[in-house]
Amino acid sequence: MPQASTPATKATPKTVIQYVLGRLKDLGVTDVFGVPGDYAFPINDAICADKDMRFIGSCNEVNAAYSADGYARVKGLGAINPTYGPGELNAIGGIAGAYAEHVPIFHLTAMPSRDLQRDRAFVHHTLADGSFDLFYEMAAPSVCARTIVSPQNCVAETERLISAALYHRRPVYMAFPMDTSNQPVVGGGSPEPAPQSNPASLESAVNAIVDAVTRAKTACVVPGILLARAGLRREATALIDASGLPFATMIMDKTTLDEAHPNYIGMYDGRLMEESVRAFVEGADCVIGLGALWSDFSSGAFTATLDRSKTINVFHHSTRVGDTFFEDVEMKDVLAALTARLPKCADGKRPKPSDLGVPTGTGDDKITAEALYPRWNRFLKPDDILVAETGTSSMGLGMAKMPKGATFHNQTLWGAIGWATPAAFGAAIAAPDRRTVLVTGEGSHQLTAQEVGQFHRFGLKPIIFLLNNNGYLIERLLCKDPETYYNDVAQWHYHLLPQALGCDGWFTARVTTCGELDAAMSKAESCGTGVYIEVVTDKYVAPPMAMKLHESTKALYKS
């Protein structure tokens, strides 16, 4: 994950857009997702002219945002470049999702030239009221910092935004009036230093944690996404290794730490996932969250019950121990100090992480949940990137035991259906040497399905499982009458889609029985091409977690 850094590229005088792109490259961003558009041409041009960067032409802007989100989950930072007005607004939902989930993305957009703005000209892509900063205003809640760029402020503002994006691990917004991008940079500025802990506050926080852990008969760690976003997985693993503490993971945080680690005890999601893990975590005297967020879904629809006084949470820049907050304490410093100071705990009696077990069904047997999810679990290999769409499939896969190095990605908090397909594309762009596996329900897939064609266009070979259960199953389980027709979707012939989208040479299949599924999965492993398998199940084939959620709607909605 990128950390604040001095610019590596200082050389000759630069244009405004060259400066910004150069700094993004310093931070590891080499691909910008976008849809070109006239006011944005100078930005589009500069990206294409830079031999170390690629403009990844997305099918539409929200897909671009989701792809940048997937990219940033892998590389630590992403970027999009839609055009002014329609372009940026169509991306804003995806950027807001990245904000919610602490995924930093540079939202680079355009504006009409300052001359047109001064004239209050009646031009396309505006609301025709002479206002040009409305979309800049609308962007505010979706980003942690924003600016309208000029040659004078370019350096200082770019550095401020980099600093904000890395401090909060959230998106930032930069709008370039059309005439500014190619102007030479005029004003100065320099990178802001990385944040430092207040030594006294750090000492107090660490003392409090060490004290709580030392006093506890049993303690455990709950590593969370803030840890992953800060790029501190290695440091947290060192803490686990040194302390011997067991860790359980909540659904939003799945694979924050490696599930192949011997101290992993399983998934904790209140009463919705593993009962033995729930009992262990809730029975512990001290639960140390490392940037875990207690949302509705992560807390098992609020069925997780932890006495706050027994809990600790280490955030990016503060730490809470019971009811006491310690401010200006950097997560990495807390991890390092705890690694050095926590006592090594005894192994004790701990749950063993379960996997999804042995798949049922053979031959002409229908594909049930007991047939499907265990097969998917066994299909996964070390270092896979698994992108799981919000819905029953991600709930089923939440209980998969992920192989060493394999990562699980889901938009648990924001929960925009459709996110997974473009996010998987973005992740594959970020890590073309890893295997990307996408699992999505067909209802969600319909929102953003066109992005499938991009994998082939960019020479990527994902493995895509499309779960066709004839509608929005998760909604059938949460709404009043599961058969209400709004849960139905258009009946596509999904297995024909990749070819229509230009994915020549892919292996595609439509499977309705366990035998067909086995054959297709076996071919998928070895065929060496992109893969798209439509898995057809009965309408109500759902994994246990989804069924438990179905029983928890009153607690979930308070309505």
Place this chain on the structure above:
Amino acid sequence: MPQASTPATKATPKTVIQYVLGRLKDLGVTDVFGVPGDYAFPINDAICADKDMRFIGSCNEVNAAYSADGYARVKGLGAINPTYGPGELNAIGGIAGAYAEHVPIFHLTAMPSRDLQRDRAFVHHTLADGSFDLFYEMAAPSVCARTIVSPQNCVAETERLISAALYHRRPVYMAFPMDTSNQPVVGGGSPEPAPQSNPASLESAVNAIVDAVTRAKTACVVPGILLARAGLRREATALIDASGLPFATMIMDKTTLDEAHPNYIGMYDGRLMEESVRAFVEGADCVIGLGALWSDFSSGAFTATLDRSKTINVFHHSTRVGDTFFEDVEMKDVLAALTARLPKCADGKRPKPSDLGVPTGTGDDKITAEALYPRWNRFLKPDDILVAETGTSSMGLGMAKMPKGATFHNQTLWGAIGWATPAAFGAAIAAPDRRTVLVTGEGSHQLTAQEVGQFHRFGLKPIIFLLNNNGYLIERLLCKDPETYYNDVAQWHYHLLPQALGCDGWFTARVTTCGELDAAMSKAESCGTGVYIEVVTDKYVAPPMAMKLHESTKALYKS
């Protein structure tokens, strides 16, 4: 087009959502486009439970907004129902486009229950900061009025929003906390009266116009979209009939008045379209705009030059004569008064509207612009709904002479590529008995192509022409280097798309020669099914208007 009205449905006590839906039905809205979602279930449920309404499940939310936009262009008012957070934000670009183009849409969205809001609960679809009204705030610039609904304010707020939507012909936003929708309506309220002209101001405005026209040697009318949005086409046609005035139409306003009318003289777009029309309009002593908007594209990239003192414009609620504004003057009253009072003008020498002429090419000839656009023009029939995507194809079709009753729809001002495909679907839902013809470039189509499957799902039989010219042609013509790779798009096999999207039984074809195009168009006329024809041309096959725009970029961008 709907006008303010007394509720037709007063009967028994209603729930909050029933009241709102009942009022929308009074105004002619019988179809709500949306994507269901958990907080929105009570709204989704109520729509499905109403036997006089349909929930039209769109593939995604921006497509829903574009469809409602197309629907409202035909029926006068539309509605969408995405869910809270991700749903509504993904629709916001489409709603902003409707705002820009004066298309009224009810944006009905949900919120978590008031209990969850009071708890500042950490729930999905939020930014997890305990704030629940951020998206309500973000919606502000995209709508002319908005509210968060409660049982107490439901009637009064619904009536206020109806009034605002009809007054401004722009979208409005209503958010329903999950627990409110099914509560009985408590508070009172009544429909706001339709706006009335100030008699003195009306008299002054009409006198000024009659005076200007009487003094003019030549005068002409430029009817605009505000007229169409207000549902005053018939009244404006009566004015033309009574006065004998000729009318020319700008590109954004195409078919506001019927192009088969004998007084129609052609398209006026500065120096970009018909020179004879430009000369006539700009040579007239008095140009009467009826709600026409002088945007960049409508003014031929600012090449239209009219002396303001010679121009009049009649807006919805005000009228400008030269530099004088008359406020509180209703468009319909101005039209009626002018119809009664304007002198009948002599026929004089006027341009005759041209059409696109005789198509060139036969047999194996490639499909050139001279082959294509005239063929499309001849293909059109009376009462067709033609939805033309922003890009070179709409510029080419701008010069088509539309048959009697046929309407041309384009999002000229907002210019969101991708709008046309879902908008055509919405228009077809609104007018299933008319023939809907969609013409779109393939780059734009990729943004929203999944909506093609909806036509078949709802038993509609559109005729879709997909122009495949290997990338974003309009952008090649406007950017610095036409060959820059951001103008390329993924290479789909478009003619295979309808089948993949479930359009069983459709006639689909891929044509590369004039002979193939003729055969396919002939079959399209008679086959009685949905039609999807991929028309393949060389990369730079563009109509004259696009080429002229290519030469006008400096004026257009001032950059």
